[in-house]
Amino acid sequence: MGKSPDEMMAAILRNLPAKTGRDAAAWAILIKAEGPSDPKACARWLKQAHGLGGATAQVLAAHALGGIHDMAPEQRLDKLYEGREALRPIGDRLTALAHGLGADVTSTVLSTMVSFSAGLKFAEAKPAGKGRVDLGLALGREPLPLTPVKTADPSDRITYRIPLASVDDITGEVAAWLARAHARAAATRA
Incomplete structure (x- = not known):
């Protein structure tokens, strides 16, 4: 059986250090210091400026900016x-x-x-x-x-x-x- 959406998002955040060299907290500091404050614009910025994949960029932007990760799927x-x-x-x-x-x-x-x-x-x-x-x-x-x-x-x-x-x-x-x-x-x- 596959992972639930919440498990997938948690796995993306957990795997950040191995994939990117930074953990979620370090990315959040960078995003708040240099990135756009809109989650969609931030995800684009993470992809373009830092070469992150689309799902990783979106989860990270939402996590750092207090976006949808705190909401139920519906x-x-x-x-x-x-x-x-x-x-x-x-x-x-x-x-x-x-x-x-x-x-x-x-x-x-x-x-x-x-x-x-x-x-x-x-x-x-x-x-x-x-x-x-x-x-x-x-x-x-x-x-x-x-x-x-x-x-x-x-x-x-x-x-x-x-x-x-x-x-x-x-x-x-x-x-x-x-x-x-x-x-x-x-x-x-x-």
Whole structure:
């Protein structure tokens, strides 16, 4: 069985010294001294200025700035979709599809997205403005015959994004790509 979202967030914080050379307290001091005070801007800054991965940057920004890590998962979702409530059904459908892929799937609500993992992150549902949710997929760097947009950041685990403006945009093809990303994570983990 996979870790709960809270266990995953705790593991990210616990593993900071080995991965980054700084513990959560040292990162918090740096963030408060030099980083942006908005959690989303801070996560971007941590990725760009310090080369942290997306999930690590978001958990660390939330931890240092008193963000969503103190909230229950449902409250985190409410905060994520605040002002863009019409997008929540898209995110809820993606979460249901991801969890339907197997008992190994966990989801973590971060300040800017819901991250899906099966030992390794394989997808994310990220509200993009008020008009869409981007389904990000970890499908590697090889060229794929996809409609989705290939991401530009070579350091990001998420390599493709599918923009979804409504629940109806979550077609069988979208579900198949999500399943493919999950299978890829499971194979990499094995």
